[in-house]
Amino acid sequence: MIKLTDVSKQFKDKRQLVKAIDYVSLDVKEGHVVGLIGENGAGKTTLLRMLCTLIRPDEGEITVNGKDIFEQQESYRSSLGVLFGAETGLYNRLTARENLEYFASLYNMSNHDTKNRIDMLAKRFGMRKYLDRRVEGFSKGMKQKVAISRTLIHNPSIVLFDEPTTGLDITSSNVFREFIFQLKEEGKTIIFSTHMMDEVEQLCDDLIMMHKGQVVYEGELETLFANENSRDLNYLFTSKIVRGDLYV
Ligand SMILES: Nc1ncnc2c1ncn2[C@@H]1O[C@H](COP(=O)(O)OP(=O)(O)OP(=O)(O)O)[C@@H](O)[C@H]1O
Ligand SMILES: [Mg+2]
Missing domain, CATH: 3.40.50.300 (P-loop containing nucleotide triphosphate hydrolases)
Structure with a gap:
């Protein structure tokens, strides 16, 4: 391939x-x-x-x-979905959801698709509890889950x-x-x-x-x-x- x-x-x-x-x-x-x-x-x-x-x-x-x-x-x-190093590339001032929405917009995803995809990823990675909190207070592991979700937001192959x-x-x-x-x-x-x-x-x-x-x-x-x-x-x-x- x-x-x-x-x-x-x-x-x-x-x-x-x-x-x-x-x-x-x-x-x-x-x-x-x-x-x-x-x-x-x-x-x-x-x-x-x-x-x-x-x-x-x-x-x-x-x-x-x-x-x-x-x-x-x-x-x-x-x-492609790409993640380099343990650097998450997330915006601390935004919530996890806002971060994911931002990256979805870079791929021209519709609001409907974005919402469904975020729901699915949040469920899969157990992020629902903190999806609407700002990233700045997150632990490394929480940030990593959001970063991984960001990598996958557009369902790359x-x-x-x-x-x-x-x-x-x-x-x-x-x-x-x-x-x-x-x-x-x-x-x-x-x-x-x-x-x-x-x-x-x-x-x-x-x-x-x-x-x-x-x-x-x-x-x-x-x-x-x-x-x-x-x-x-x-x-x-x-x-x-x-x-x-x-x-x-
Ligand atoms: N932008 C650059 N300018 C100059 N040299 C570079 C650049 N990028 C990589 N190199 C050199 O190319 C070689 C390969 O580097 P690379 O970063 O690909 O290695 P790596 O296998 O990822 O190493 P590591 O396990 O340390 O991350 C090294 O000698 C490095 O110094
Ligand atoms: Mg390297």
């Missing part, structure tokens, strides 16, 4: 060229949950930023259902998250996990980066392992476990990154 072909991206950093993405080719299947892992600086955020058309590759092509994402940016973006649980406590992380299961049931395609191996083990169908801008493993998690005769992703990650001896 989402296909990257020989995608590269360089940045100039203090007159030095950094290869953030180094000829990456990938295929993400519709309805799959994909975990994106790699050390700091491996290129995860850069990859996700390209996938949501925030930056263009220097070389290569990114297509969704065979169409270049930059050539159909507007319609592609309306099918592809959802991208960059380290969605970094800095969150166990309860809030569990909210995220529960939410991934629900999205998966709805058949959405989900890609998220994380440093938490147990998150990948629990939630993902597929794995993309990156190292220094290159993909060192792409495929089903179960296939990796079977080939390596181990289900310890932490160990498998370390053996690939540190010793480079993973069978792929």
Whole structure:
């Protein structure tokens, strides 16, 4: 469904060229949950930023259902839900409902659809009690639920998250996990980066392992476990990154 072909991206950093993405080719299947892992600086955020058309590759092509994402940016973006980091991007002075209404208006949603969608999300995430309170007094977990709802307000088919649980406590992380299961049931395609191996083990169908801008493993998690005769992703990650001896 989402296909990257020989995608590269360089940045100039203090007159030095950094290869953030180094000829990456990938295929993400519709309805799959994909975990994106790699050390700091491996290129995860850069990859996700390209996938949501925030930056263009220097070389290569990114297509969704065979169409270049930059050539159909507007319609592609309306099918995307994006959440970067634990930053919620919410307006503290507005209530949760007003925040969601605002984001719905950015997608030109009708009042009727907006109301129905907010009702549904509030029910699903248990937000009804505080839907009409200002966000400024919310706990991190409450804010996260609103932020996730914001990401989903327009019912996107592809959802991208960059380290969605970094800095969150166990309860809030569990909210995220529960939410991934629900999205998966709805058949959405989900890609998220994380440093938490147990998150990948629990939630993902597929794995993309990156190292220094290159993909060192792409495929089903179960296939990796079977080939390596181990289900310890932490160990498998370390053996690939540190010793480079993973069978792929
Ligand atoms: N705007 C930029 N300008 C200069 N260099 C950049 C820029 N964005 C990314 N880079 C560089 O590209 C490389 C990949 O960075 P990226 O943020 O994609 O890594 P990451 O895998 O998301 O790391 P982390 O786990 O720390 O979030 C790094 O060397 C980084 O310094
Ligand atoms: Mg990053």
